[in-house]
Amino acid sequence: MSPAFDSPIAELLRTQRVVVCCGAGGVGKTTVSASLAIGAARMGRRVLVVTIDPSRRLAETLGVSRNPTEPVPLPVERQRLAGIEAPGSLSAWMLDPQLVSDNVVRGFSKSPEDARKLLDNPIYKNVTAMIAGMQEYTAVEALYQFVLDDTYDLVVLDTPPSRNALRFLEAPSRAGAFLDRRVFNLFLPGEGGAIRRMAQRLLERVMDTAFGADTRKELQQFFELFGNLLGHLNHNQAEMRAFFARPDVGFLLVTSPTQEALTEARYFEGKTRDELGLNLLGYVLNRSLAWARHRPFPRDELLPADAPAVAREALEKLRRLAGTEEALVAQHTALAADLRQRAGGAGVAWILPGLPEGASEMDALLTLSNALLTKDA
Ligand SMILES: Nc1ncnc2c1ncn2[C@@H]1O[C@H](COP(=O)(O)OP(=O)(O)OP(=O)(O)O)[C@@H](O)[C@H]1O
Numbered sequence: 001m002s003p004a005f006d007s008p009i010a011e012l013l014r015t016q017r018v019v020v021c022c023g024a025g026g027v028g029k030t031t032v033s034a035s036l037a038i039g040a041a042r043m044g045r046r047v048l049v050v051t052i053d054p055s056r057r058l059a060e061t062l063g064v065s066r067n068p069t070e071p072v073p074l075p076v077e078r079q080r081l082a083g084i085e086a087p088g089s090l091s092a093w094m095l096d097p098q099l100v101s102d103n104v105v106r107g108f109s110k111s112p113e114d115a116r117k118l119l120d121n122p123i124y125k126n127v128t129a130m131i132a133g134m135q136e137y138t139a140v141e142a143l144y145q146f147v148l149d150d151t152y153d154l155v156v157l158d159t160p161p162s163r164n165a166l167r168f169l170e171a172p173s174r175a176g177a178f179l180d181r182r183v184f185n186l187f188l189p190g191e192g193g194a195i196r197r198m199a200q201r202l203l204e205r206v207m208d209t210a211f212g213a214d215t216r217k218e219l220q221q222f223f224e225l226f227g228n229l230l231g232h233l234n235h236n237q238a239e240m241r242a243f244f245a246r247p248d249v250g251f252l253l254v255t256s257p258t259q260e261a262l263t264e265a266r267y268f269e270g271k272t273r274d275e276l277g278l279n280l281l282g283y284v285l286n287r288s289l290a291w292a293r294h295r296p297f298p299r300d301e302l303l304p305a306d307a308p309a310v311a312r313e314a315l316e317k318l319r320r321l322a323g324t325e326e327a328l329v330a331q332h333t334a335l336a337a338d339l340r341q342r343a344g345g346a347g348v349a350w351i352l353p354g355l356p357e358g359a360s361e362m363d364a365l366l367t368l369s370n371a372l373l374t375k376d377a
């Protein structure tokens with residue numbers, strides 16, 4: 001039987017078109033994204049989850065391959081296993097960021113030949129990893145199309161473990177600044193007045209001497225092909241920033257209870273809500289012991305007043321054993337309350353337990369999905 005789907009997170013999944021999961025490295029962004037997506041599909045929505053660098057085990061659990069060129073619907077039996085029934089559906093796109101950049105090159109180059117040349121260009125291969133935000137930006141570009149095409153009711157977007165994750169939304173992008181059009185033009189052969197042509201020949205000679213003619217040609221080719229592409233990307237960036245500011249596009253900050261992860265979450269809070277004016281949906285506190293706050297801990301009241309001394313001694317030992325955990329439970333509960341306050345009036349702060357076996361298998365994802373969607377799972 002389906003659970004109640006009555007949590008504030010369930011409400012978000014019902015109303016949002018895009019949920020972006022951000023946070024520090026290793027806090028559970030990919031796991032939470034997958035669990036949210038499964039949950040939303042169980043609620044009857046057509047969902048796409050886009051994950052970045054997912055584990056092989058997660059791909060196997062969902063029954064999809066990593067790095068396909070487009071989203072893959074989960075096999076029917078996996079959807080059944082996850083309790084997903086029509087009209088709900090779940091597709092996953094498990095991405096290698098480099099592959100995404102390559103796809104954008106294929107999609108937006110003037111011709112397949114141009115695309116091939118750029119992909120084979122050694123400078124492209126080295127430079128894409130260096131260009132700030134390029135990979136995140138291109139993943140988002142694809143997502144944006146899915147939402148515009150109305151292929152899915154909801155897209156859950158996992159992000160890579162870095163502050164760069166939101167750089168695609170910053171204006172003007174560093175990618176744009178680094179690859180300024182004017183710099184590009186200098187490297188381009190052909191056009192321009194006599195002075196420019198002269199400057200160019202000089203530049204070519206200097207480069208030939210410095211790098212050799214082959215590298216210079218590779219550089220020129222790179223700048224020409226990549227320059228065309230960049231024109232397109234920069235053009236779309238303003239449009240995309242507007243898209244990400246829509247009220248049905250929101251950011252969920254995933255964190256663990258460690259200080260490091262919380263500091264990172266705070267950074268993302270400042271970036272999304274305060275600096276970029278985006279819709280901060282709230283927090284998911286993953287692997288939290290706050291989950292156990294209703295569990296009974298050993299206390300004197302557990303024993304009748306006339307309990308024998310041996311029972312009192314046993315209780316005392318138990319209490320010492322449980323003491324550390326009880327203190328952590330109290331600490332995590334206070335933390336969850338603090339996050340709720342930080343999330344503001346309409347924001348959520350939801351706690352998730354740490355599962356003993358890790359969280360990649362379907363049972364674990366379902367447990368987390370239940371914990372996300374129901375008030376008292
Ligand atoms: N609630 C949980 N209980 C148990 N294991 C978990 C839980 N959440 C995540 N994990 C496990 O922790 C590991 C890291 O999780 P995950 O890959 O989702 O983190 P991430 O934030 O996406 O990492 P990265 O920043 O590297 O992308 C995985 O092995 C995952 O199965």
Ligand SMILES: [Mg+2]
Nearest residue numbers: 029030052053
């Ligand atoms: Mg991840």
